[in-house]
Amino acid sequence: MFLDPYFDQAGKVMEMPPDHLKIVFSIFMTYPYAYLYNRLPNNPNIKHLYSIVLTCVTMLWFHRIYEGFAHIIISSIITLVVTKYYKDKRMPWVNFVLLMIHMSISHIQRQRQGHLGDDQFDHTGPQMVLVIKLTSFAFNVFDATQPSEKLTDYNKTMMVREFPSLIEYYGWVLFFGGFIAGPANEYMDYKRFVTMEVFRDANGKIVRPSATKATLKLFAQGLFFILILATVAPHFSYFECLKPWYLEMPFWKRFLFIQAAGFSSRVKYYAVWLLAEGACVLCGLGFNGYDKDGKARWNRVSNIRPFTYETGESIKVLLESWNMRTNVWLKNYVYLRVSKGKPGFGATVATFATSALWHGFHPGYYLTFVSGSLVQNVAKKLRRLVRPFFFTPDLKHPLPTKRIYDLYGYIASQSSINMIAGPFLVLELNGSLRVWKSVYFYVHVAVFVIEGLFAAGLGKKLKEVQKTRAEKAGVQLQEIKPRDDKVIVSEVGVEFADEGGVRVGKKKLQ
Structure with a gap:
């Protein structure tokens, strides 16, 4: 391709792989694509065809990914055939398994070629996004055949009552916004967007609010993180932790370096996800109704909240703010489908296994996910058993000491994630x-010590102290049972929002 020499030269100057520059360029190009998309005739078929042509040109001509693009088409054909012709209650699961096997083959092929992480762009990234879309689609088709009482509100919103035409199906599969790196979008969200139904107001009129401000905000954030990625991030990499000069530093410097490496590793995700979301918003796909003040919300396909993540004071907040579209998928199409309203260990294991397999087979992924689940479990116990002591006995008002708890939570949560994320990159x-x-497994040591204290009776003692404290204040504490509608699913585990409040304070009956 005639542009390759320019990317090779730019890569040498910026000390970045040409492939990475081409990915960024491809994502930047989705903005003029979105601008033109908004000026197409209000004809869904023209819009579908526009996306199909753009994505084909991008993958086949610009990136020259021929075999990989064939894999993507094969995945889409698998789902198309299974959902249209296999009329059985096992249909969505058969589709799910076939797609996961196909994607696993792609992961294994890439791994056997010696590629690590995103050192070279190929079809596996887009295929991962597509698996989210296609597995969701199969369940959506199946849900249209089920009684309403068996479905959640989310299922009812996303069910596919009318099977799409071929051009409509591939318009969605190959939609240029988010195709390369996400965010994934549901078929019904795409359909309502491309037909403009999502903008229909209470009077039946189609009124599309301006997305300019929301787009510029996302674009500016993306540029900011690209600047950090190009200037600061290269100096703080987990791979530097493998070099002699790093090991010669005192522990406190190594600890601080790990924190910087964690942030630097996230920057590339921030940049790509925010820029991709901005293009979707510019198209109109990100529209999510209006808030209580009548302002348009553009967060339907949000995948990351950088500020929330970087200021998060608990593991729960961090995981809720990261790779959000994947978390939505794991919750609605894995955990809730397996649990069937009965929260349990089996559904949690199935969710964890799906997340791990979805990423691939490098040992580093599993080290990070297993460690993350251990940290999440400990954090959940601490939040349930320690956090109440920083509130009034009725748990309604924080005490002045809550600031100390929050500061500890911030340092512990951020430093834990920054350490356990290392293998995800290495x-x-x-x-x-x-x-x-190099940092003495400080997270694992802390987890072992805390779990040991709980096993020795600390948890039971804290519960007794909570109860005594509440009784003295004339408050009765009640344990809240986990509820599926309050489930929080992330890439490393499952927990329930109910446990964030731990217990509910109620006045004793006189």
């Missing part, structure tokens, strides 16, 4: 363990 087993060893 991927190779020995290198991952060396990164952790």
